Amino acid sequence: MKNIRVALAGAGNCAWSFAQFVALAQAAPDTRLPGLMCHTLGGYRLADVRIVAAFDVDEAKVGLPLAEAFTAPVISATGFTDLGADRDAPVLPAPVLDGLVGPLASVVRPAAAARDATPEHVAKALVEHEVDVLVIALPTGASRAIRMFAQAALTAGTAVVNCTPEELARDASVSRRFAEAGVVLLGDDLRSHLGATCLHTALIELLLSRGLELQSTYQLNVGGNTDFLNLADAGRSASKFTSKANALRAAGMSDVDGVAGPSGFIGHLADTKLCFANVTAKSVLGSQVSIDIKLTVEDSPNAAGVIANAVRAAKTATDRGLSGAVDAPSPLLFKSPPHGLPESEARAAFLDFAS
CATH class of the missing domain: 3.40.50.720 (NAD(P)-binding Rossmann-like Domain)
Known part of the structure; x- marks a missing residue:
């Protein structure tokens, strides 16, 4: 080869x-x-x-x-x-x-x-x-x-x-x-290999597979590398928000109040990325399930x-x-x-x- x-x-x-x-x-x-x-x-x-x-x-x-x-x-x-x-x-x-x-x-x-x-x-x-x-x-x-x-x-x-x-x-x-x-x-x-979008979409797919009804979700990401420095400019980050929304829709999310994208530059984090995500859904008898996740990874x-x-x-x-x-x-x-x-x-x- x-x-x-x-x-x-x-x-x-x-x-x-x-x-x-x-x-x-x-x-x-x-x-x-x-x-x-x-x-x-x-x-x-x-x-x-x-x-x-x-x-x-x-x-x-x-x-x-x-x-x-x-x-x-x-x-x-x-x-x-x-x-x-x-x-x-x-x-x-x-x-x-x-x-x-x-x-x-x-x-x-x-x-x-x-x-x-x-x-x-x-x-x-x-x-x-x-x-x-x-x-x-x-x-x-x-x-x-x-x-x-x-x-x-x-x-x-x-x-x-x-x-x-x-x-x-x-x-x-x-x-x-x-x-x-x-x-x-x-x-x-x-x-990313095991990043915010991978985890978020897998969680949405799991909830939908159990018959739950999604109500709201968010994914907030912060980091300290030059990628996050660049994304701190709203004019530069717009396409990233669109891309992440496309990923969530592909996972099955529709007509749901949701936000996902870069949320801040914190220089001392360097290449470390933190993701804070939440998914809220309606389950049996209208009971509510809410899941909060924090993911810490080295971004690159x-x-x-x-x-x-x-x-x-x-x-x-x-x-x-x-x-x-x-x-x-x-x-x-x-x-x-x-x-x-x-x-x-x-x-x-x-x-x-x-x-």
């Missing part, structure tokens, strides 16, 4: 955790790592992934090898292990566009090379590095930058994994262009486990001659795929695809 050559659009916290997960797998290819749902997916192990390039705009990252870029001041995710085979992958400049709008401008200074970079440079680099899958992990709300990377990948014939809430797979015109070009597109908005490793599945799913779909938005693996991997499913159905569809 060949390697899967991956490029990262955004060398941030999630990319750092994913790169470490890949490094662990490369060091022990036959070991079943905790949190990895499928040791092989479409015949590919995580150890078969090679990160061959990354794109960023931060002057503390651009022009450096990957391992050094992940020591930049804005990186708050824990370093669990050193990078191995991919440590010297280059971090290339990308056009800034709207990537640093809002609070991020106060902590990231764009590299001179990023000011001069063009979409054509990105597409050319994808071809030169023979990239199979581009993982887009840019700041939420950076619509122009995200769509620029999608177009560059389309031009290069590179499959895309859209970790952001920006609608690409759900956008019928974008999905159609990928389908016509014979290129795979997976998205939208990465669904939680994303890495899903990216590990998504890049292999994208390559597998390409190998099978699929193109455009691919339905089968997407409801388990993303909050807002074109066609959502309840958690149990999504898992069954994913495992069937993976086999």
Whole structure:
């Protein structure tokens, strides 16, 4: 089986955790790592992934090898292990566009090379590095930058994994262009391995399976990494609220008073994320059931486990001659795929695809 050559659009916290997960797998290819749902997916192990390039705009990252870029001041995710085979992958400049709008401008200074970079440079680099899958992990709300990377990948014939809430797979015109070009597109908005949305939707599905009637629900999330700093700007977080609402509706929630989304930036939490969720429902004889949950996770490793599945799913779909938005693996991997499913159905569809 060949390697899967991956490029990262955004060398941030999630990319750092994913790169470490890949490094662990490369060091022990036959070991079943905790949190990895499928040791092989479409015949590919995580150890078969090679990160061959990354794109960023931060002057503390651009022009450096990957391992050094992940020591930049804005990186708050824990370093669990050193990078191995991919440590010297280059971090290339990308056009800034709207990537640093809002609070991020106060902590990231764009590299001179990023000011001069063009979409054509990105597409050319994808071809030169023979990239199979581009993982887009840019700041939420950076619509122009995200769509620029999608177009560059389309031009290069590179499959895309859209970790952001920006609608690409759900956008019928974008999905159609990928389908016509014979290129795979997976998205939208990465669904953390065991995060707030995963837990929340599983709980809703459980209550509905017992015949209860949902009355209200909420999901409030706070954290201290640059993702939460960016989401503190209401103009940047709007698509995240929409994406989470799509996930709850796919779980079976309808006509219910509900709110779910980022609720605050607390710097000293760093990469720790706290979720506070409540579901209230009507049960037998009109009696009420109310469930309160607090979830504490490190945010970026939680994303890495899903990216590990998504890049292999994208390559597998390409190998099978699929193109455009691919339905089968997407409801388990993303909050807002074109066609959502309840958690149990999504898992069954994913495992069937993976086999």
